[in-house]
Amino acid sequence: MPTDRSREVYDFVRAYTLRHGYAPKLREIAVHLGIRSRGVVHRHLRALEDEGWLRIEPERARGVRLRGHAAAGRPGQLPLLGRIAAGRPIEAIPGEDEIDLSEFFVNHNRFVLRVAGNSMIEDGILDGDMVVIEKREMAENGEIVVALIDGIEATLKRLQRNRDGSLTLRPANSNMPPLRYAAARVRIQGVVVGQFRSYR
Amino acid sequence: MPTDRSREVYDFVRAYTLRHGYAPKLREIAVHLGIRSRGVVHRHLRALEDEGWLRIEPERARGVRLRGHAAAGRPGQLPLLGRIAAGRPIEAIPGEDEIDLSEFFVNHNRFVLRVAGNSMIEDGILDGDMVVIEKREMAENGEIVVALIDGIEATLKRLQRNRDGSLTLRPANSNMPPLRYAAARVRIQGVVVGQFRSYR
DNA sequence: GCAAAATGTTCTCCTTTTGTTCTCATCGAG
DNA sequence: CTCGATGAGAACAAAAGGAGAACATTTTGC
Numbered sequence A, B: 001m002p003t004d005r006s007r008e009v010y011d012f013v014r015a016y017t018l019r020h021g022y023a024p025k026l027r028e029i030a031v032h033l034g035i036r037s038r039g040v041v042h043r044h045l046r047a048l049e050d051e052g053w054l055r056i057e058p059e060r061a062r063g064v065r066l067r068g069h070a071a072a073g074r075p076g077q078l079p080l081l082g083r084i085a086a087g088r089p090i091e092a093i094p095g096e097d098e099i100d101l102s103e104f105f106v107n108h109n110r111f112v113l114r115v116a117g118n119s120m121i122e123d124g125i126l127d128g129d130m131v132v133i134e135k136r137e138m139a140e141n142g143e144i145v146v147a148l149i150d151g152i153e154a155t156l157k158r159l160q161r162n163r164d165g166s167l168t169l170r171p172a173n174s175n176m177p178p179l180r181y182a183a184a185r186v187r188i189q190g191v192v193v194g195q196f197r198s199y200r
Numbered sequence C: 001g002c003a004a005a006a007t008g009t010t011c012t013c014c015t016t017t018t019g020t021t022c023t024c025a026t027c028g029a030g
Numbered sequence D: 001c002t003c004g005a006t007g008a009g010a011a012c013a014a015a016a017g018g019a020g021a022a023c024a025t026t027t028t029g030c
Helices: A004-020 A026-033 A038-050 A101-105 B004-020 B026-033 B038-050 B101-105
Strands: A054-056 A064-066 A077-084 A098-100 A110-115 A130-135 A144-149 A153-161 A167-170 A179-181 A186-198 B054-056 B064-066 B080-084 B110-115 B130-135 B144-149 B153-161 B167-170 B179-181 B186-198
Touching (some): A004 A038, A004 A064, A026 A038, A038 A054, A153 A186, B004 B064, B026 B038, B153 B186
Parallel strands (some): A077 B110
Antiparallel strands (some): A077 A098, A110 A130, A130 A186, A144 A186, A153 A167, A167 A179, A186 B186, B054 B064, B110 B130, B130 B186, B144 B153, B167 B179
16 A cells, blocks of 8 residues: 555545445545645545556546455456457456456465476466465365475375375376375475466 | 564564554654664664565655565465475575565556467466456567457467568467468457466 | 536645664673 | 664655645536
8 A cells, every 4th residue: 555645545435435335526535634635635546546456537526446345455456357269359247347366365374386397287387387375284186286295305286195095196297197105205285276477 | 583672673563564454664663662763773674674584665654564474464465485396395485585466466457358268278378267468559579469350359369470561360279270460450459468377 | 508616637836754874872791 | 891782863865745726627507
């Protein structure tokens, strides 16, 4: 959040909007904060917009829109426009016009790993990608896990539990063989819950 | 940790940050520790920064950022633990112990598309993935773009500009042929700047 | 529909607050 | 005594915050 005063502006806009169903005017914001100048308020709103907290419809009275009411006002939201595919322009998806990234990334027990190597390439996890790991010791069949083998070697593989209690770790790469281990040799460190990649 | 007093500073900064979502001002830290001088607090913060416990954004009010695991729990930030690969346990990456997601995702001119189809599968973009698009009309050679063809068909392809001015749109899928169009038929709507995927 | 009022926007000028950098003083341990 | 840690406080640059004028556009009142 930009600054103290901007935060107060945001809090008021948010409270007002939730109560009335529409945004306050600059003057109303100003009065509430004891500011005489609408220009000052506008500057605060602009700062908030730059950091993604809200959107301003230009020249419109009450033209301030909160970004995503669900996320308790945290940034991390992007408009979800629609599907792209072969055929027709981008369609807006009705009822799903915004995607809350924070819900996905705001973590309880998560961290990021940068992936090296191509062992999971057929699952779309490429060299250099970031994977979001949720720290836990248990994992279910078919989940992609960070497994520590013999306490010295950590890998990213898909987990398969065998009937005899042993574990098979399957790479997603036809050139690499699945590896089977006694349960005692493998310690699950976490499970992949997300992945992302930056193109620049 | 540098010294006892620095530890007290750090503890307060951490507690304050986790509770409020933003860092305290130097003055607030000083009051809490019974110090009269902001300069003293600044010296402690500098010492903590030198040892990697936090980061100071210069000249910024509330510009102290916790680093590493301390930051976990704040939206937009996840600890970046290190690389995972074949061989040895997770290594911490020195100097890169934190990744700011909000900087990447929260942006003025971006939106998300859900990808349908497998035309970019060899670039690791799978059916159902989300791609982050930055709205712009220009794109450079080799960038992955959202292209609108003849005003009716939007696709995700890698852009190649040919010498004669025409454009080639290359799928990342050996089963699909590259398509060549006159420049007039193609309108770039945006460029892929990121991608992510949720595993549940 | 039209004019007046209100609203949003941009600007410049100003004060206060904050972070930053100093120097100097104190105190305790080795 | 010397050194390091700590504090006080002054001085300064930058950021944060505000006032108000001027203007364009929208909204409102009739």
